[in-house]
Amino acid sequence: xxMKNLYSEWTEQEFVNDLQQKxxxxxxxxxxxxxxxxxxxxxxxxxKAIGDDSLxxxxxxxxxxxxxxxxxxxxxxxxxxxxxxxxxxxMTSSLRTFLIGIAKNKYKEQxxxxxxxxxxxxxxxxxxxxxxxxxxxxxxxxxxxEIVAQCVDTLPPGCRTILTAFYYEDKNLDxxxxxxxxxxxxDALKTRKYKCMQSxxxxxxxxxxxxxxxxxxx
Amino acid sequence: MNEEQLDRIDSYIxxxxxDVEVTAFEGEMSADESLxxxxxxxxxxxxxxxxxxxxxQSMEQFKSSYPLYKEKVEQLEAERNAAxxxxxxxxxxxxxxxxxSRDYRERSVASGNRGQGWKxxxxxxxxxxxxxxxxxxxxxxxxxxxxxxxxxxxxxxQEGERYNPSFKGKPxxxxxxxxxxxxxxxxxxxxxxxxxxx
Numbered sequence: 001x002x003m004k005n006l007y008s009e010w011t012e013q014e015f016v017n018d019l020q021q022k023x024x025x026x027x028x029x030x031x032x033x034x035x036x037x038x039x040x041x042x043x044x045x046x047x048k049a050i051g052d053d054s055l056x057x058x059x060x061x062x063x064x065x066x067x068x069x070x071x072x073x074x075x076x077x078x079x080x081x082x083x084x085x086x087x088x089x090x091m092t093s094s095l096r097t098f099l100i101g102i103a104k105n106k107y108k109e110q111x112x113x114x115x116x117x118x119x120x121x122x123x124x125x126x127x128x129x130x131x132x133x134x135x136x137x138x139x140x141x142x143x144x145x146e147i148v149a150q151c152v153d154t155l156p157p158g159c160r161t162i163l164t165a166f167y168y169e170d171k172n173l174d175x176x177x178x179x180x181x182x183x184x185x186x187d188a189l190k191t192r193k194y195k196c197m198q199s200x201x202x203x204x205x206x207x208x209x210x211x212x213x214x215x216x217x218x
Numbered sequence: 219m220n221e222e223q224l225d226r227i228d229s230y231i232x233x234x235x236x237d238v239e240v241t242a243f244e245g246e247m248s249a250d251e252s253l254x255x256x257x258x259x260x261x262x263x264x265x266x267x268x269x270x271x272x273x274x275q276s277m278e279q280f281k282s283s284y285p286l287y288k289e290k291v292e293q294l295e296a297e298r299n300a301a302x303x304x305x306x307x308x309x310x311x312x313x314x315x316x317x318x319s320r321d322y323r324e325r326s327v328a329s330g331n332r333g334q335g336w337k338x339x340x341x342x343x344x345x346x347x348x349x350x351x352x353x354x355x356x357x358x359x360x361x362x363x364x365x366x367x368x369x370x371x372x373x374x375x376q377e378g379e380r381y382n383p384s385f386k387g388k389p390x391x392x393x394x395x396x397x398x399x400x401x402x403x404x405x406x407x408x409x410x411x412x413x414x415x416x
Binding site: 024027032035036057061064068145148149152153160163164166167168194204 | 263273276
């Protein structure tokens, strides 16, 4: 087994740069880097999710998307993340601690959905780790891509399945209808696809307005 | 944007238009900025969907290779620990170069055995606890099933008597322990009987 993907060969800054360049070896190493840490923390932090990979998968995907969409970047050798005002702030935690923060929020959300309403919902865990402003973004296209990626990442699973099958797997509506349950007719599926797309665009529009971006057609 | 417009954009993005339709559509786009923006934004969404799907597929690969990786890392960790121990051991006792590596192996084995010992001990304690619990649970029911015995005779201490814990029978009347004619007779009879048997 080749051990090039031993994560100790990377610093977190190098991980971020290599992931943004889509280097496969770095992606594998970053997965292992995060997974080892997550496994060590999960027993105390997520006792009700032991043996369930979906919490790690979702959290890791969110972190990975934040890096590739450049919401998390390296600026002047520092790990930075864009805050809600659109400013890049230095991160005061490691990426692995940040991953645990994401997972905690998802875990709380899941518990809340499961009916345990006494669990408070807040983004405090994530906001706490952002420090001083490092720079203000000027690349509008990057910010647009980042927002779109995040909105796609948080699509409801049903919508994501339909849109992925149609746009990525290049399946037509008849093929999707045959492979999925819950649709009586092609028209119903077509309407659902249209509504999913509209809903996604509305969310993207809302986020664009929040970041004071010039609206396009969305 | 209506459903029909989305259909046309989809056809354009997914290359399902022929050349004539493409030319006509691109002409429309250059004349209508909102349509051009709509196409651009839909393309951005499609790219994001593709990127996410690529990541999801990669994650499946990472997940399948992770156990092997973890095993290898643990093995490397153990080797690193052994080397560190040997280096420290040799530095402390240069005359024991060979013994240091053996020491480490023995320590590892001993710690492994110690772990096994705890397992055995906890298993034995567990079994003993189960047996005790079963015994205690069955005890009251056993008592119920056996008939009540009459209470044992409790010796009473008469007024003026001294308490003698070794005493089992009824208290003798006062003066019974003193030498009397009856006891002398009894002694004589016993001596006679002994004399005949011997």
